[in-house]
Amino acid sequence: MLTHTPTILALDFDGVICDGLLEYFQTAWRTYCKIWQPKNTTPPPDLAEKFYRLRPVIETGWEMPVLVRVLLLGVSESQILHDWSTVLQQCVDSENLQPQNLGQQLDKIRDEWITTDLDSWLALHRFYPGVIERLQQILETPTQVFIVTTKEGRFAKQLLQQQGIELSEDRIIGKEIKRPKHQTLRQLINEFTGNFDSLWFVEDRLNTLLSVAQQSDLAQVRLYLADWGYNTAAHRNEVRCHPRIQLLSLSKFAQDFSAWSN
Numbered sequence: 001m002l003t004h005t006p007t008i009l010a011l012d013f014d015g016v017i018c019d020g021l022l023e024y025f026q027t028a029w030r031t032y033c034k035i036w037q038p039k040n041t042t043p044p045p046d047l048a049e050k051f052y053r054l055r056p057v058i059e060t061g062w063e064m065p066v067l068v069r070v071l072l073l074g075v076s077e078s079q080i081l082h083d084w085s086t087v088l089q090q091c092v093d094s095e096n097l098q099p100q101n102l103g104q105q106l107d108k109i110r111d112e113w114i115t116t117d118l119d120s121w122l123a124l125h126r127f128y129p130g131v132i133e134r135l136q137q138i139l140e141t142p143t144q145v146f147i148v149t150t151k152e153g154r155f156a157k158q159l160l161q162q163q164g165i166e167l168s169e170d171r172i173i174g175k176e177i178k179r180p181k182h183q184t185l186r187q188l189i190n191e192f193t194g195n196f197d198s199l200w201f202v203e204d205r206l207n208t209l210l211s212v213a214q215q216s217d218l219a220q221v222r223l224y225l226a227d228w229g230y231n232t233a234a235h236r237n238e239v240r241c242h243p244r245i246q247l248l249s250l251s252k253f254a255q256d257f258s259a260w261s262n
Helices: 021-036 047-057 063-072 077-094 099-116 118-123 131-139 153-162 181-192 206-213 233-240
Strands: 008-011 144-148 199-203 222-226 245-248
Touching: 008 181, 021 047, 021 063, 021 099, 047 063, 047 077, 063 077, 063 099, 099 118, 099 153, 118 153, 131 144, 144 153, 144 181, 181 199, 181 206, 199 206, 206 222, 206 233, 206 245, 222 233, 233 245
Parallel strands: 008 144, 008 199, 199 222, 222 245
Antiparallel strands: none
């Protein structure tokens, strides 16, 4: 029997709770300038819009300055959208890039920005309409909320606090944990509940949900693709035919859990 209320609600952060596109581009551009040191440190007028459109291809933060790089090298949006893994690897190989170093540079630039001008950094983040209000409602119920994100946990915590959402550190599981999200979901089940039906997971990345769906022991976890996040029309169309993953709209997210099922 399907439950109408989750015991655990696991939420991705970027693309589900928070829209960080403006900050992503600014941080990616600053990181690009730090690494490649262009003569002109003002981005071309159309670069940001291209970056926004292509944000769904990014899996982890270190890829963002590489996306800026390949766009400036003239790689087409179509090629990036349809074969990003190849484009990314070719750039990494040809320019002898180190993903770990790129990630460290990106996080360092964020940290310095937050330390020196927190207000301007916070101002570049927008929360999706109704999400904070719904999150506040859920936190007043027995449902336990966890943030499962590839963003550094401290960044997510800072942004949530700005909105009046206080979650303990153990409820925000960021990239510093260094494990795939399906492993995190498995651990949450083992630690907090023995009922697999009672964990629901909302994510905007189709590949992440497909990875969870492939885990036989997580077959009863309820999976939702947030259609307002960083995904494409092709991703959303694929989900409409998927036996496990349900497409969730922002308007349904704001409603009672009983409205979420198709």
